[in-house]
Amino acid sequence: MTYKPRYADASMESMYRIFTVPEAPGSTLGNIDQKLSQNLAGFLQDHIVAVEKDLRELQKDFSESEIPEKPIFVSDQADFLLDKVVAQSVHTASPSFIGHMTSALPYFMLPLSRIMIALNQNLVKIETSxxxxxxERQVLGMIHRLIYNQNDDFYNQWMHEPGYSLGSFCSGGTIANITALWVARNQRFNKRKGFAGIQREGIYGALKHYGYEGAAILVSERGHYSLGKAADVLGIGRDFLVCIKADNENKIDLVELRKKIKELQKNKIAIIGMVGIAGSSETGSVDPLDQMADIAEEVDCHFHVDAAWGGPTLFSKKYAHILKGVERADSVTIDAHKQMYVPMGAGMVIFRDPNLVSSIEHHAEYIIRKGSKDLGAHTLEGSRPGIAMLLHSGLRIIGRSGYEILIEQGIEKAKDFAVMIENDPHFELITKPELNILTYRYMPDFVREKLATASPREVDQIQDVLNRLTKRIQKAQRAHGKSFVSRTTLTPVEYDRRRTVVFRVVLANPLTSREILQDVLEEQKQLVISQSCHQCMQELYALCNVSPLRVNVG
Amino acid sequence: MTYKPRYADASMESMYRIFTVPEAPGSTLGNIDQKLSQNLAGFLQDHIVAVEKDLRELQKDFSESEIPEKPIFVSDQADFLLDKVVAQSVHTASPSFIGHMTSALPYFMLPLSRIMIALNQNLVKIETSxxxxxxERQVLGMIHRLIYNQNDDFYNQWMHEPGYSLGSFCSGGTIANITALWVARNQRFNKRKGFAGIQREGIYGALKHYGYEGAAILVSERGHYSLGKAADVLGIGRDFLVCIKADNENKIDLVELRKKIKELQKNKIAIIGMVGIAGSSETGSVDPLDQMADIAEEVDCHFHVDAAWGGPTLFSKKYAHILKGVERADSVTIDAHKQMYVPMGAGMVIFRDPNLVSSIEHHAEYIIRKGSKDLGAHTLEGSRPGIAMLLHSGLRIIGRSGYEILIEQGIEKAKDFAVMIENDPHFELITKPELNILTYRYMPDFVREKLATASPREVDQIQDVLNRLTKRIQKAQRAHGKSFVSRTTLTPVEYDRRRTVVFRVVLANPLTSREILQDVLEEQKQLVISQSCHQCMQELYALCNVSPLRVNVG
Structure with a gap:
């Protein structure tokens, strides 16, 4: 019996219907649903159009700004989505999409996601979850154990203990980093006699009370851009996110770090925290975490590790040592939607000490009351979906040993690809893969030879053209739609820190084969001699004093 | 051809398999999948166990803290999820679950969610979306138009213009509120001669430069708890979230507001912003937005409206006037996963002026480069899923007129329920529904009579028992599993602002019938005479000097 107040009419009946009766199995939506269950990858692949459409062209299908007045059929919307959205989306699961951190999903994530969405739980409070x-607490405990490896007693005591937290799920690494630094900031300026705590009095009151002229966070220049955003949001200011030069392996320069710390201390700037990177977004490099932990101990500041990308390396017995020292971090960011192959929206921040979150605890009258088990008392977000269910499933269905295989094959594939690039006379490896990310660029022999003897001014000129060329190749390859690498700008020591545009490759899709990698290089060489790169190539010939007819460019 | 490096072996082959071959249609997972497509509501309802299990008991199934070493079958995990998770989840879609803002989903959201998850787009950048x-920009434009109703020229100019933004999607209302106040804070202390801007120099530098002793945000005491969290995160401090008393209709007291503003100005506290509430979480009340807009104009501060719950009232021609003044807000929070019936994780913040976000703009080298169309340049979050697709579908499949029906029936159902409560001698309506939320409590005649003549001390004593009683009834009803209302604590003017625990009811599920509402009240009356309420009732009899045999309690 549905509700029938006085204003009941036929259109209301139809509104009720959408909450109850599924469309017939033979409907468009039913068919899509069926096909997606049977052969997800195939179905999507068949629909996604490879060749890039101009964005202005795409926008035309999304130009109406009025909310439609009348309902349309579900099947019409499904058709629209297939033609205009799925067709024009990015095939992130494709094994030749190796430019970003979004990779393929294990097929079981799809039906299990459906359970998650259908149940529509809200993790902010127990009453809706x-x-x-x-x-969720168990999954956080498992990831805590992966990082900190405490004993059973520890987890028996803390894993399910309300008022304490081993970490929290959040929508992604950015929120995880902000949460960690929020905790670091609030711990640093905690309440004490004559001061109610930064959470109540704010930064201005905190600095005045503690007697500082500012508060800083230190990280290498390879740090993720979310850290600058965190410094802004948290009221610290981007200028107080102190970026330390990276060495020629893209790791934080410890001498510079110590120097900077001294300088800050001299200038009465409080050091809130230090961030170590375990898998930088651009180069996949890992900071010397153990030595950073030593320094953080000396300085007595919060040590956070951003392992959003690299954290799952801990699954591998062979490569876990690269992250040595992460177990000394006060907090760690780790994303399940990256190398744990969970759909988008599954970030985590893990805290070594389950009491650390006390400085960000908050309550309300209608939920997250004191003493409750409601997870919302310690999270930056409020309402949140139950995506921990999907990591729980990943950890059980793939298992530690399965994740180990995935991690190791990614790292070893990257090493192989680096060798392929180094052996190819038309490319230059810019950053060696420490994990499964590497960068390189097009660099034919004649340019390499010229650079060996060029004056600084000539190097500048050549760099400028190479940068434009790399950009053009990357864009053309993306538009062509067969494969995709991304690009970024680095300042390599071997080029005297000149800005250097590079191709960036992330190798996390287990279906990416050696043949695909070879094809990526081949296609790039073809693009060099295409119209879109013509102008840049002419400039290179001129700068290197060679005749286009006499050189092998691809 | 998958990748076959030297370490290839059988277990790696099985890892590849999980990324490609779906389980057979007859498998457990295939069956679940099939059943969910066919009859979602029925399938889940059959599995969810109604009676509450003790949390300590539940925890036993989630006590292992080690990540399993070996993979298990997908079907085994599916069985585990059904038995231990689905069975012990909350049936948020049930029409008798009227305690929180998580309601039923239209059935079409499920298959369409599958497309979203399978495509696994990342909205931070165009290259992955x-x-x-x-x-997404179109959907934000539509919601902008719903609120601000600009003309076609405006949307043609701004909707797709990179570098500008009509708003952003985020995981929920909390992130939306934080984003809005982040913008407000950064605009207030923008760069000017001699000052690089708060985003670079932080709050301490900003207040020193601008010559203030603090920065405040004003909101009624009914404001959502996320605003306190925002004040903490943004470095303003919770003490500077100035909470203004609400009047007897739970709306901000404008006299108090003006008084407080004067006081802050006198004390050299900058006023960053003012927050109006359009549908408070506890009572559903709406602040006098138009008058608040006047005051914000006078003070020259950012005016934010938290319409996370009440925003969709704008779909109704009949009730949109309740939100009059929202079109004068600088920013508005609105949640699609509440009254727009999209699955969890779909918050939005909308900005009147598309240039407002310039003060929170940020860039990186590998994505969200200057001039790009990447949405990530103006969002608090980084990687985000394509959930705008589901609101796009809701707006088209339900249409404005459909949402109008849903909104109106919710409001009118709440009005009807309020009449039912007022006509029942055992209950007291505490807050009348302005939208579709109301609060009430158990209040038998004999207590009502006693209260009419009781001394302040006696009222205190009776209130104390009633508070405990309401809590006990609410918990017992939840544990019983047939229906669910939530509870909160208010300070009604008619009880001289004494703390008053009340039942809270949110009527957003179109399937909630009058019979269900009647049953909720009947069950509560039954619970009053059950063992769990015995002690409280004895105390009430004693305080009111009545004999349990001579009164009608339920």
């Missing part, structure tokens, strides 16, 4: 709350 | 980017 029940079993999802202890499940 | 393509058509999803203009689609």
């Amino acid at each position: 029940k079993a999802f709350t202890p499940m | 393509k058509a999803f980017t203009p689609m």
